[in-house]
Amino acid sequence: MKICGLRTVQDVAAVASAGAAYAGFVFFAKSPRHLTVEEAAVLALAAPPGLAKVALVVDADDAALDAIVEGVALDMLQLHGHESPERVAEVRARYGLPVMKAVGVADEGDLAALFDYSTVADQILIDAKPPKGAALPGGNGLSFDWRLVAQRRWLRPWMLAGGLTAENVAEAVRLTNARQVDVSSGVESAPGQKDAAKIAEFVRAAG
Helix, strand or coil: CEEECCCCHHHHHHHHHHCCCEEEEEECCCCCCECCHHHHHHHHHHCCCCCEEEEEECCCCHHHHHHHHHHCCCCEEEECCCCCHHHHHHHHHHHCCCEEEEEEECCHHHHHHHHHHHCCCCEEEEEECCCCCCCCCCCCCCCCCHHHHCCCCCCCCEEECCCCCCCCHHHHHHHHCCCCEEECHHHEEECCEECHHHHHHHHHHHC
16 A cells, blocks of 8 residues: 655654555655655655655656665655656666556557556556646546456556545445555545544544
8 A cells, every 4th residue: 555745754753553465755846745765765764664665756757766776775666657658767766766556547449558557567557647738747636437347357466546535435446456555645635744643543444
């Protein structure tokens, strides 16, 4: 289970206490969850052993990735933009870190990309495709028709995201058979402000 968009040491403590496996740090200036490298470095050091630290980037170039990887103690990179399969493979080879690729899904026509990326990424994040013109590629609190991915298999482990909350995550897992889930806005009291009680409730509900 991954809780994304953490911004404070208290957020990290809440995620660790709840028993999540991944802590996500966002490096995307348009997001209310954006961190600088210096801010993320502090949060990464606060993470206890066993909590995997994930850097979320959107179409980042090598210079930006170099700064993040050199400045923050990370366990994984999450590519959440329009990165091609070739770019995913390139990033994975350059940094020697596992790479998770986010793929937006709105209808059956989007599923082919999941197979393409599963040949080059270590994990796939299946997210709701953002509406046209949206400023953010994820974290919009939108879900998609989970039946599209129900009982399907890909070449790599995958994680379900998009509009998940404590109220609907159990149903989402039941419908899709997802073994991993990701949440950001669904455990916030306001955009970018994580709520420790909501985090704990979500983790319990996800089972």
